[in-house]
Amino acid sequence: MNSTEDTPAYIRDNLNTKFVGRELHYLEETGSTQDIARELAVRGAPEGTAVVARKQKAGRGRLGRIWFSPEGGLAVSLVLYPPCKNLYLMPAITSVAVFRTIEKFGIKAAIKWPNDVLIGDRKVCGILIENCLDGNCLKYSIPGIGININFDPAQYSGIADISTSLSKELGHTISIGPVATILFSEMETLYLQMSNPDYILGEWVQNMDTIGRRIHVRSGEEISEGMAHSISATGNLVLRLDNGTLKEIMAGDVTILKKP
Numbered sequence: 001m002n003s004t005e006d007t008p009a010y011i012r013d014n015l016n017t018k019f020v021g022r023e024l025h026y027l028e029e030t031g032s033t034q035d036i037a038r039e040l041a042v043r044g045a046p047e048g049t050a051v052v053a054r055k056q057k058a059g060r061g062r063l064g065r066i067w068f069s070p071e072g073g074l075a076v077s078l079v080l081y082p083p084c085k086n087l088y089l090m091p092a093i094t095s096v097a098v099f100r101t102i103e104k105f106g107i108k109a110a111i112k113w114p115n116d117v118l119i120g121d122r123k124v125c126g127i128l129i130e131n132c133l134d135g136n137c138l139k140y141s142i143p144g145i146g147i148n149i150n151f152d153p154a155q156y157s158g159i160a161d162i163s164t165s166l167s168k169e170l171g172h173t174i175s176i177g178p179v180a181t182i183l184f185s186e187m188e189t190l191y192l193q194m195s196n197p198d199y200i201l202g203e204w205v206q207n208m209d210t211i212g213r214r215i216h217v218r219s220g221e222e223i224s225e226g227m228a229h230s231i232s233a234t235g236n237l238v239l240r241l242d243n244g245t246l247k248e249i250m251a252g253d254v255t256i257l258k259k260p
Contacts, residue, residue, distance in 0.1 A: 005175035011052070014181045019048035020078065020191070021184035029055040030075075034130060034144045037077035041132070041140040048188070049079040052180060072151030072165070074176050076183065077144045084138040086194045088235045090129050091115040092204035093194070094143040097186035098125045099207050102147075104182055107169050110209035113228070113237050113254055118209060121256070122164040124148050143187075149179060197233075205231050210254060215239070219252035228254075 004010060008026035015021050023046050030036060033051040040049055053075045082090065095115040102109040102117065102124065110118050117125035125147045132139040148165035150173045167173045193199055205211065210228045217224045217239060224247060229240040237249045 005177035006054075007177065008052075010175075010177035011180050011184075014177065015184060016181075017048070017184050017188045019046065020188040021048060021050040021180070022046070023049040025049070025051045027051070027053040029053060033075045033077035034128065034142060037079050037142045037144075038130070038132075038140075041079045041142060045079045047079065047081050050184065051077045054176065072149055072167075074147045074149050074179055075144070076146075076180065077142050078187065080141045080143065080191065082138065082141055082191070082194060084133075084136060086197070087131060087138055087141060089194055089197055089200050090131075090141055090143055091127070092200050092235060093187065093190040094127050094129065094145065096200070096203045096207060097183060097190050098127070098145060098147065100186045101179060101183045102166065105166060105170065105174065105179075107166065109207075111204065111207050112256070113208060113210040113231070114235070114251070119164050119169055122153075123159075123162055124164050124166065124169075145183070147179065147183075149174065149176060201231065201233070201235065204235075210237070210256070214257045216255040216257055217249055217252040218255075219249055224249065224252075225257070 008024055011021065012024060025036065030053045033053050037051045055071045055073065091114045095111045095117055098117045099109050099111055107119060112118055115127040116123055125145065128144040130142045148163060150167045151165055152168055153159045153163035153165060190200060211230060213228050215228050224239055226239045226241040228237060229246060230238045232238055232248055239247045239249055241247055
């Protein structure tokens with residue numbers, strides 16, 4: 001691992017973006033990058049402001065879960081101001097950006113609806129998107145991204161059976177800086193395509209490992225089981241129940257039960 005590539009100076013010097021990551025807050029350790037990004041957004045931070053940390057003490061994931069974020073990971077939160085009508089595209093934009101970033105390191109990845117990124121059947125990245133709405137007006141959107149890079153999840157009992165990391169898949173460590181700069185570039189490229197939702201959703205579905213699989217979905221207190229049939233025009237999961245009816249799910253936690 002090249003330590004010179006694990007610095008904020010490397011990230012700033014190697015950015016090829018117009019706005020994502022141009023204002024960079026780089027921390028060795030913090031409670032939660034989401035909290036810092038939210039404070040910056042409230043103060044009117046420029047679009048694309050990035051908060052990067054190598055370790056979080058209070059990382060959080062979807063559905064109120066804790067996101068395990070030890071030394072050797074990459075935690076990123078971005079401040080964005082998308083049009084409210086396009087907010088439904090943020091899970092697709094973020095997960096496809098991570099998918100593309102990982103594949104640029106020669107690793108085959110896949111997306112699990114709505115926005116987990118997997119290598120094989122193990123999670124390598126979790127995504128949390130937090131939005132602030134004032135009535136029908138979006139004040140800001142903060143996609144939070146946690147990528148397992150240079151640690152072995154097998155050493156941590158809470159995630160040993162369900163997670164992997166880039167270094168574990170590659171057999172060697174990689175520098176954090178290049179991962180961050182590629183991620184920022186991919187995020188900006190997709191974000192600027194927001195006016196073309198068919199393209200974004202098409203990329204999302206094409207690289208998704210959920211469609212055609214038998215799944216269990218928990219949405220609040222409701223549990224559904226069936227075949228993942230398709231993704232709707234608004235990014236919802238369409239589930240074919242065992243009685244043949246189609247059920248649209250806006251949000252939920254998916255468990256894949258059986259491979260096709």
